Amino acid sequence: MGIWRALWGSPLHERHEQAVRQSLEKQRAERRKRFRVLVSVKDEETLYVVRMAARLANCDTCDIVLLYVRPIDRSGAIQVRLARQNLLEEGIELPGLRRLRKGLDVLREELGLPLENCPAQTAHSSAWGDAAGDNKVSFRCPEGREIVLKLKVAPDVVTGILDQYELGPYNLIIMGEPLRWRKSGLWVLFHEVVAERVLTLAPCSVMIARDSLDRKGFFLCTDGSARAMNAVRRAAVLAYEAGEEITLFSAAPSRAELKAARKAVDDARALLEKLDIPVKDAITAIGDPVDKIIERGEKYMVTVISNNGRSRLYNAFFRTTEREVARRAKTSVLVVR
């Protein structure tokens, strides 16, 4: 009992402990009633991720959290820390903060939010012994929407994003297309693909955003499975609320499977009609599903595909449709979990 208490117990009085837990639960329950989008901001060239978040989460019950994760300085780099401290003491902003401010400007422009009139709360917490630590500025708009800027320090970017999810939870994580997917050669060996790991490890849906905002519509892919149908339904609601048209798609690997593909899109259409969500088009194609989804989905703003639901181990060793589509697509890809 003593060991159990030491490992899992709390030094607080039972009533106090319960009150703490209840307030946390209440906060989480409140958050769960809202559509929360976590946007991972990387650099100023990929601010279209913020624009995409503004397009998809444009309602009063939507919260947007802009996150910039700065990896902890390498061990022994005391001088880098000293330099950072000097910069902070001089009142010079850290690079991440600059990017988050740019992101905020984009949100202000896209959503027309009067953020200067919204009460702002700032919070700072020390993290990993870093001079700057974690910093947060949140704006609460009169209609209840919350916009948060978060500058986080973490051992690596992936851990930072997943850590932030734990504080959430979130309905959607949006991040830009990693450079490594666009480049080739020796360069790729020296850069970790954050998006790939988040795609595998995140507990919620993940969007790999590309600069596809000039295009229109959601391209919803289904293979007829219950998981895919569920994804179609949920993504269709998002598309409908965002005012985007919906196109259903199913690919048959061979001519023999065309009938099943047609049935899949018909079922999906029926499912959405029941919900009074209009479907613009429903199409099928014969060929490798990955190639066909990429080819046909190119002219839409977002391609939606469901997560395969397999274990991380399987995903680590085998080619999966959603990862291939996310990697090779020319448009934004939403992987629904």
Place this chain on the structure above:
Amino acid sequence: MARTKAAPPHFDLARDSLQAREPDIITHLRRRGYQRWLMFRRAINLHYFIEKRWFFIAVFIGAVLLMLPTPEGLTREGHIVLVMSVVATILFVTEPVPLPTVALMIVVAQVALLSLESTKVAKSLMTDSVLFIMGSLMLAVAVVKQKLDTRIAWLIVRVTGTRTLSIAFGISVVSGLLASFIGEHTVAAMMLPVGVTLITLTSQDPKKVRNLAAVLLFSISYGCSIAGIGTPSGGARNAIMIDYWQTFFYDPGKPETARFLIDYAKWMAYAYPIFLLQLPFVSIILMTAFKPEYRRLDRAVARLRKKVLAQGPLKPGDWVAIILFFAILYGWIMLSSHYGMGTIAVAGAAAFLIAGLVRWEDVNTGVNWGVVLLYAAAISLGVQMKDTGAAAWVAGKFLDLLNTAGLGEGVGLWAAVSMLTTAVTNTMSNGAAVAVLGPIVLNLAQAAGESPIIIGFITAVSSAFAYLTVVGTPACTIVYASGYLKTTDFLKVGWRMVVMSTLIMLGAAAIYWPMLGA
């Protein structure tokens, strides 16, 4: 009756669309488990074997090499020391463990594998050079804490005017002059706010000042890098080389070996002109590699002026700091041959602490004590390399290789040593590079009949040519931390710097150093 049109459906996104996980018990436990896992991973990293793979590979290679028969001409002890050096080099380059850990391992291995007495190994760790490195690092923190950076920036523009080229040159000169005495990493940390202040005062949009930022920030880092060789206190590598010359070649019984006792002033006579010669080229190279968007920085300078005026005149404490700084310089140049450079460095650090200009807590947190330990152990290993004959053996083999390529003497040998050092220093810290290569190249010089002083200087000076990578020198890492530079910028301008520095150094080795009796 006309049918009323149904109202469009409305959905609750949080409920009907993409799901955040429901608060069921499994999710809750999984989330708690994940958090516990993160906490656990923070303490004991389960990716340990992947992250530390190079450590295990290095140890495995070391074990295999130890089991191999001792090569002909090498003693068993020499064999062990050589294997230790190979393992240490792999760990220096790949950094799977914090670098000071390598120092601790070197100490343990000397006792365990070479059966040396623990007290003897401990004694070999502390020399005047190590004391000097420690004192210099403490002094550097004390100087940075005086917060003179805005004034320095003002001083620069007062002299240079508001032209971008002149300011860039001024920044290189000031960074260089300071870095030549108190260590490049600290000067870079001190000057970075100066550079960033000038950049942000010109424009808040980084895209509009990309090239300007590159010119000003590289002026800091390269100004510091080329200056680090100027004096022994400019970098630990210089002190290491001085220690090697003394340990390897100086014999109190032979007065003719006294030329291997290189004091502060003597080092400056050899190396300072090389730094000064490189200075104008840095600005020219930077201005040609990056064409700055602004030819003049009047706006930034006006704002800087406002900042300086707001600070008021220099306070008494600032004057004391400046006087102390110059007193220490005087001590190093005029008195180090008598009292030792290390003693003067620690005396200076003590003076700053006594005068209350810096708190011990700041010194304690600002000094990278691991570096002191690292260089102490590296020097100790270098001495073992020499004592066991391992360095001579490697030098002989390397010389044979160079002879077959026709580079066994003269300028060919110098260029080969310089290239070897440049390659090594771009992959590990320059101090570690000199510590590893020092014993080998000095033995090489002896075997080839070249002057160990010239070869030693070539190695020490070339170790500053880590211009190509972000991690090459602390100064580069620091300016990169500002967020204005890309990794490719270092390659773009770095190769020009390497060529320029190498040519100037080889010129000095051929013409200038022999005139000083090297």
